[in-house]
Structures are given as structure tokens and as C-alpha cells.
Amino acid sequence: MTRAISLKSVSKSYLRGTRAVEQLSLDIRPGEFLVLLGPSGCGKSTVLRMIAGLEEPTEGEVYLDGEYATDLQPSERNMAMVFQNFALYPTMTSRGNIGFPLRLEARGEDPAPRVDATARMLGIQDLLGRYPGQLSGGERQRVAMGRAIVRNPSAFLMDEPLSNLDAKLRNHLRAEISRITRELGATTVYVTHDQAEAMSLGDRVAVLRGGILQQVDTPRRVYALPVNVFVAAFIGTPRINLLRGVVRAPLDGAMSISLGRQALRLPEPLCLDHQLLRVQQGREVIVGLRSEAVRLAPRSAAGPGEVPISGLVEHVEYQGHEVLVHFNTGSQPAVVPELEAPRPQQPGRRRRESPVGVLGRLRERAGSLRAGPVVTLDRDRDAYASAEERLPTDTGDLVVRTTPDHDLRHGMQVPLLVDIDHLFVFDQHGERISPAPEHLPDLGE
Ligand SMILES: Nc1ncnc2c1ncn2[C@@H]1O[C@H](COP(=O)(O)OP(=O)(O)OP(=O)(O)O)[C@@H](O)[C@H]1O
Ligand SMILES: [Mg+2]
Numbered sequence: 001m002t003r004a005i006s007l008k009s010v011s012k013s014y015l016r017g018t019r020a021v022e023q024l025s026l027d028i029r030p031g032e033f034l035v036l037l038g039p040s041g042c043g044k045s046t047v048l049r050m051i052a053g054l055e056e057p058t059e060g061e062v063y064l065d066g067e068y069a070t071d072l073q074p075s076e077r078n079m080a081m082v083f084q085n086f087a088l089y090p091t092m093t094s095r096g097n098i099g100f101p102l103r104l105e106a107r108g109e110d111p112a113p114r115v116d117a118t119a120r121m122l123g124i125q126d127l128l129g130r131y132p133g134q135l136s137g138g139e140r141q142r143v144a145m146g147r148a149i150v151r152n153p154s155a156f157l158m159d160e161p162l163s164n165l166d167a168k169l170r171n172h173l174r175a176e177i178s179r180i181t182r183e184l185g186a187t188t189v190y191v192t193h194d195q196a197e198a199m200s201l202g203d204r205v206a207v208l209r210g211g212i213l214q215q216v217d218t219p220r221r222v223y224a225l226p227v228n229v230f231v232a233a234f235i236g237t238p239r240i241n242l243l244r245g246v247v248r249a250p251l252d253g254a255m256s257i258s259l260g261r262q263a264l265r266l267p268e269p270l271c272l273d274h275q276l277l278r279v280q281q282g283r284e285v286i287v288g289l290r291s292e293a294v295r296l297a298p299r300s301a302a303g304p305g306e307v308p309i310s311g312l313v314e315h316v317e318y319q320g321h322e323v324l325v326h327f328n329t330g331s332q333p334a335v336v337p338e339l340e341a342p343r344p345q346q347p348g349r350r351r352r353e354s355p356v357g358v359l360g361r362l363r364e365r366a367g368s369l370r371a372g373p374v375v376t377l378d379r380d381r382d383a384y385a386s387a388e389e390r391l392p393t394d395t396g397d398l399v400v401r402t403t404p405d406h407d408l409r410h411g412m413q414v415p416l417l418v419d420i421d422h423l424f425v426f427d428q429h430g431e432r433i434s435p436a437p438e439h440l441p442d443l444g445e
Pocket of ligand 1: 014038039040041043046193
């Protein structure tokens with residue numbers, strides 16, 4: 001059995017006025033594996049609890065298989081919830097714990113065959129006689145999964161079910177959750193703040209920020225076409241490079257995006273997306289470059305769509321099969337306050353705290369949930385000189401992924417090629433303007 005879950009303009013305010021979720025609409029298809037992704041406090045658990053019926057929406061409606069379900073009790077929804085802190089009954093064996101929901105249903109039938117079948121599915125047949133205190137964290141989590149599966153629910157609601165486990169076990173159980181939910185064909189809503197987990201598990205990923213849905217799409221599309229700076233920066237490791245730039249579109253010359261000391265010259269003939277950027281002439285924008293959009297190569301090696309810049313090596317991060325090189329290109333990184341986990345700093349150097357960073361942290365501390373613009377360049381204008389005049393930062397502003405065979409050392413000047421086909425441009429509010437959004441804003445004809 002499986003089911004469709006729909007949220008229509010659902011909002012949730014808690015008593016003390018916290019707007020945890022705002023006007024969220026989401027249609028989850030039968031059998032779909034949907035991941036709710038976002039930073040701590042963005043409302044993920046609240047959404048899940050409203051689907052489960054454990055929390056009542058302040059506004060909006062919940063539909064299950066197209067039927068109005070906002071007022072249904074949790075027990076009437078036939079969904080199984082798996083939590084981060086999976087509480088097992090300490091005085092019951094694994095068999096007792098898994099069979100517990102069946103006994104509650106009091107159908108009078110022997111739970112043993114279904115408990116055994118469930119245990120086989122999870123590979124925990126040998127653990128059925130043990131008590132929770134005699135199990136490892138991962139084993140306990142499987143027993144908790146078993147308890148959720150045994151009733152054959154139509155939907156699984158999982159709230160960070162793996163976050164207490166070590167990385168190896170997490171990867172293993174992640175694959176198992178994916179297999180089991182697919183085998184059962186049950187609709188699954190899975191909450192996590194781990195973007196890698198979201199990308200590897202989800203048929204679709206719904207990204208939340210401050211209670212507001214930013215984007216819902218396949219992992220591939222949220223990575224390739226993030227709607228705004230927040231989504232771009234939240235998804236992908238290493239984090240996308242975000243640089244503050246200014247669009248230069250002279251009537252009589254080539255179009256470029258100035259990045260302070262250097263500029264990205266847009267290749268001619270201009271593609272449609274870049275033609276549309278003309279209207280931004282003179283405006284500050286945010287340039288997004290994923291680490292794979294830049295390679296270490298001389299100007300002479302440039303292919304079509306590649307433009308040269310150069311970077312000063314600040315820091316080299318060896319990761320075995322690849323190397324992350326932190327360059328200083330003389331540009332100013334754009335900061336997304338909520339996601340501010342600065343890149344690894346150079347040993348022995350302290351980065352001066354930017355005003356955006358301080359504000360961001362204050363905002364976080366104040367528990368502010370208002371999901372305003374993703375970045376607020378205007379407000380910070382006083383704090384910075386104009387883009388052209390800015391001093392280079394003392395840490396890298398551009399991280400590039402490369403193979404370990406380059407011999408790179410601090411202070412080397414290296415030629416780089418930027419693949420303009422993989423260039424993102426966001427406006428001052430952090431909304432993506434290039435590639436142009438599929439649905440251009442209604443110009444009010
Ligand atoms: N019962 C409650 N009363 C008041 N405020 C609440 C309550 N539950 C949650 N909140 C607030 O609502 C917001 C969203 O909380 P929620 O638990 O949904 O976030 P989350 O995305 O699941 O975070 P995390 O990743 O840390 O679990 C937070 O600001 C939280 O403090
Ligand atoms: Mg939560």
C-alpha cells in the first residue's frame with residue numbers, strides 16, 4: 001500500500017509566535033522518496049509532524065490520497081514514524097519491540113511470522129532475543145525500523161533517523177533504507193540537514209529555509225539549476241564559490257562580469273542567458289562557480305566557452321584522490337549568513353570577521369526565522385568599497401578541484417580557465433538570473 005501526500009498552503013505558528021512553516025505547498029507522489037532538506041530550525045520536523053498528524057497546521061490543509069485529512073488522528077493515517085532518538089522499550093527484547101505495534105492493534109493473531117519476516121528483511125534475525133541494552137546503536141536503529149515496517153504502513157516519515165550513527169554505518173543503513181522503502185513501495189518523507197544524504201536518497205529533494213520552501217526537484221536539477229544562492233550554497237561539496245561581481249555591458253564592447261581585480265569576459269556571440277544579463281549593466285551580482293567549473297590550464301588551452309583568469313595559491317587541501325586548491329583571485333566572496341561555515345582557514349592566519357558574518361550570527365542567536373533575501377548586498381554597501389576597489393581577501397576566494405599531480409605551493413600564480421557554460425549569476429537578493437529561470441517573471445503585459 002502506498003499513498004499520495006499533499007500539503008496545501010500549510011503554515012504553522014507556535015504559541016510564542018514562532019512562524020515555523022510558512023505557506024508550504026507540496027505534492028508527494030505515491031511511492032515517492034522525498035527528502036526535506038534544510039539547516040537546523042528551518043521547520044523540517046514541523047512539516048513531518050503535520051503530515052503525521054502530531055501537529056495541527058495553523059493554516060492550510062493536508063490531503064492523503066486526495067482526501068481531506070487535516071483533522072485525522074495520527075492513528076487514522078497509517079503512517080510509521082522513525083525518529084532520530086528511536087526509543088525502544090528497554091524491558092522488551094527486539095522481538096517484543098518489533099511486535100509491539102501488532103499487539104497494540106489487538107488483532108488476536110500471532111505476531112511471530114510478521115516479526116520474523118521483518119527481521120529477515122533487515123538482517124537482524126539473530127538479534128531478536130536481545131534487549132536494547134545489548135545492542136549497538138546501528139542494531140537498535142534497525143530494530144526501530146523493524147517496528148515501523150511491521151505494520152506495513154502506507155508511508156514512512158523519517159526524522160533524521162541516522163544522525164546518531166557513525167559515518168560507515170550511516171552509509172550502510174542509508175542504502176538499506178532506500179532498498180526497503182522501494183521494496184515496500186511506501187511513500188517516504190525523509191528529513192535531514194545533510195545534503196549528501198538528501199542527494200543520494202531522494203527521488204526529489206525539497207529545500208527549506210526559514211520555514212519557506214525554496215525549491216523542490218530531483219537531486220540532479222537542484223544541483224544544476226538552483227533557484228537561488230541559498231540552494232546553490234547548501235547543495236554540493238565543496239561549497240559553490242560565490243563571488244561578488246558587477247555586470248559590465250558597454251554598448252560598444254564586449255560584455256563582462258567584473259570580479260574586482262579581474263573580469264570574466266562573456267564569450268561572443270552572447271547566448272540568450274547572457275543577452276538577458278545586459279539589463280543588469282552596472283549592478284552588483286553574485287557569480288556562482290562550482291569547483292568543477294574552473295580548471296588549471298593556460299590561456300592557450302582554452303576551449304570554446306572557457307575564459308582565462310589567474311589565481312594565487314593560498315592553500316592546498318589534499319584529499320587523496322583529488323586536491324582542493326584555494327586561490328585568491330582578488331574578488332570578494334559573497335556570504336550567505338545562515339550557511340556561514342567558512343571554508344577551512346589557512347593555518348596561522350585569522351580571517352577578519354565580515355560585517356555580514358557578525359550580523360548573520362547575531363540573527364541566528366536571536367533565533368530570527370524571517371527568511372528575507374538570501375544575501376543583502378545593499379545593506380552592507382557601506383561596509384565595503386565598490387567591487388573594483390575592494391582589497392583582496394587574505395584567504396582563498398575560489399576553490400578548485402584538481403588531480404593530485406600538480407605541484408602547487410603557497411604563493412604560486414596559476415592560470416585558470418573558467419567554463420562559462422557552468423556559470424551561475426544571482427541578483428542582489430540571491431535569486432538566480434542566469435541561466436534564466438524557466439518561468440520568467442510576469443512582466444504584467
Ligand atoms: N513546540 C514548539 N514550540 C515552540 N517553537 C517550536 C516548537 N517546535 C519547534 N519550534 C520552533 O520552530 C522552528 C522549526 O523547528 P523544527 O523542529 O521544525 O526545525 P528543524 O528543521 O526540524 O530543525 P532541526 O534540524 O534542528 O531538527 C524552530 O525555530 C523551533 O525552535
Ligand atoms: Mg528536526
